[in-house]
Amino acid sequence: MIKLVDVHKSYTKDKETIKGVSFEVKKGEIFGLLGPNGAGKTTLMQMIATLMKPTSGQVIIDGLTADKDILEIHKRIGFLTNEIKLDPMSTPNNLFNFFAELYDIPENELKDRRDESFARFGISPFADKRINELSTGMKQKISIAISLIHNPPIIIFDEPTNGLDILTSKQVTDYLKELKEQGHAILLSTHIFSVAEELCDDIAILVDGKIVAQGSVEELVRQSGTETFEKAFFKIYVENHKE
Numbered sequence: 001m002i003k004l005v006d007v008h009k010s011y012t013k014d015k016e017t018i019k020g021v022s023f024e025v026k027k028g029e030i031f032g033l034l035g036p037n038g039a040g041k042t043t044l045m046q047m048i049a050t051l052m053k054p055t056s057g058q059v060i061i062d063g064l065t066a067d068k069d070i071l072e073i074h075k076r077i078g079f080l081t082n083e084i085k086l087d088p089m090s091t092p093n094n095l096f097n098f099f100a101e102l103y104d105i106p107e108n109e110l111k112d113r114r115d116e117s118f119a120r121f122g123i124s125p126f127a128d129k130r131i132n133e134l135s136t137g138m139k140q141k142i143s144i145a146i147s148l149i150h151n152p153p154i155i156i157f158d159e160p161t162n163g164l165d166i167l168t169s170k171q172v173t174d175y176l177k178e179l180k181e182q183g184h185a186i187l188l189s190t191h192i193f194s195v196a197e198e199l200c201d202d203i204a205i206l207v208d209g210k211i212v213a214q215g216s217v218e219e220l221v222r223q224s225g226t227e228t229f230e231k232a233f234f235k236i237y238v239e240n241h242k243e
């Protein structure tokens with residue numbers, strides 16, 4: 001569903017931020033990009049979500065590429081990132097209606113979808129409150145509900161549990177597991193190895209713009225010759241971080 005082939009990205013002439021990344025995310029799979037701050041996770045995800053072009057290499061979404069089929073790709077992906085902020089003066093209801101219209105959600109489906117997604121995340125009591133009066137966790141849950149408003153088969157979530165308390169974080173991870181069971185293809189980035197360990201079928205460890213190891217939790221532990229995923233992650237990181 002998501003395929004990257006030798007993707008490179010330079011923001012400036014003298015520095016390459018993404019140094020040749022390739023991977024594939026399949027239907028019914030949670031694929032994790034795990035790496036410290038600055039590794040290039042957000043850069044990669046913005047390119048996959050078609051917000052930015054790679055300097056070279058290919059990003060293929062469900063067989064489509066952004067140069068020909070960008071609108072079709074937008075219909076098939078749900079993208080969540082901390083870089084995009086909700087309008088502070090709007091309300092959850094207004095935002096939901098706005099995005100529903102943008103994605104052509106039929107009027108008769110809109111109410112059911114909104115009720116279901118607001119109920120799941122406990123948004124309903126705040127549905128007509130201003131965004132700027134809501135907590136960080138509530139804003140994140142609203143962002144998630146909106147990013148999935150069109151029920152996209154491909155889900156791209158950049159650090160979805162960042163800054164959330166443990167209960168909200170669990171609501172989000174449980175939801176991701178459910179979406180995986182329903183057959184969505186999920187690409188997740190995180191700098192928290194416990195999130196990757198719990199959720200991901202396949203994990204790519206990203207260090208300084210390169211994938212330095214990839215596999216399931218068990219495979220990464222075995223490859224690194226350590227006993228736990230935490231130790232595996234630090235060993236792999238220390239061996240590969242040079243700058």
Ligand SMILES: Nc1ncnc2c1ncn2[C@@H]1O[C@H](COP(=O)(O)OP(=O)(O)O)[C@@H](O)[C@H]1O
Pocket residue numbers: 011012017035036037038039040041042043044
């Ligand atoms: N718009 C930009 N212009 C120049 N450099 C950028 C830009 N966005 C990110 N970078 C740099 O690219 C590197 C990777 O950043 P990012 O993709 O945000 O990493 P991550 O999401 O893993 O923390 C960092 O060194 C960051 O400073």
Ligand SMILES: [Mg+2]
Pocket residue numbers: 041042043158159
């Ligand atoms: Mg980031």
